[in-house]
Amino acid sequence: MILGRLNHVGVATPSIDASIAFYRDVMGATAIGEPFDLPTQGVRVCFVDTPNTQIELIEPLGDTSPIRAFLAKSPAGGQHHVCYEVPDIHEAKAWFEAKGARVLGEPRIGAHGTPIFFVHPRDMGGVLTEIMETPKEAH
């Protein structure tokens, strides 16, 4: 596997609306998507474009959202994960498993509409890592 594009940095937030205002008014973001629910992941998400990558704002959706535990520790939010692109999600899963890294569940459709999985931070230098198949029409 060759290291792919950093598709986004995932940033947890207690309020996507407040974070959108922050990225627009303080950080100077000029391209901010519409927030949308991703019920299968228990998150509401919103992408903020930077010139070379994106910030994915993630807010808890539902009582069992995995973001709730993160916000319990860090109520103001913070860096949650990084996401790298791969050309083939199944080859990537086999690669990480062969390296002894714990892939968290089967590939599923992520926020960009292509298959994704997460790899356990304990096997990734403490960094929760999302692996995402590159959208076919992108870049």
Next chain:
Amino acid sequence: MILGRLNHVGVATPSIDASIAFYRDVMGATAIGEPFDLPTQGVRVCFVDTPNTQIELIEPLGDTSPIRAFLAKSPAGGQHHVCYEVPDIHEAKAWFEAKGARVLGEPRIGAHGTPIFFVHPRDMGGVLTEIMETPKEAH
């Protein structure tokens, strides 16, 4: 201010050597710089290239390194900060101060040889944020 390039994601590690092996052998990085000391910041750093940005590996340097407190909480390491580029470091400092964000100290020379400062995570949605003047010859 307009949101600039994400220059890098800073990742704290107890061992740059072990992290280099991880990024090379597990993540598939093909361009990894030479580690070097940045004594004024109390860190040893190493840049790992991705196709569109960089990972900055940071290891504590010296007993008073600010990375020691981070590793005391997260011994395996993890996401430490994000760094955005700006065209003019002094204009950026004035911008953030006018927004009420706490700039941590005066601009100083960072790992890429241009002036940088950090902004307090409490004013940045929980994200420790480095602001870096774009190298003149870059991109």
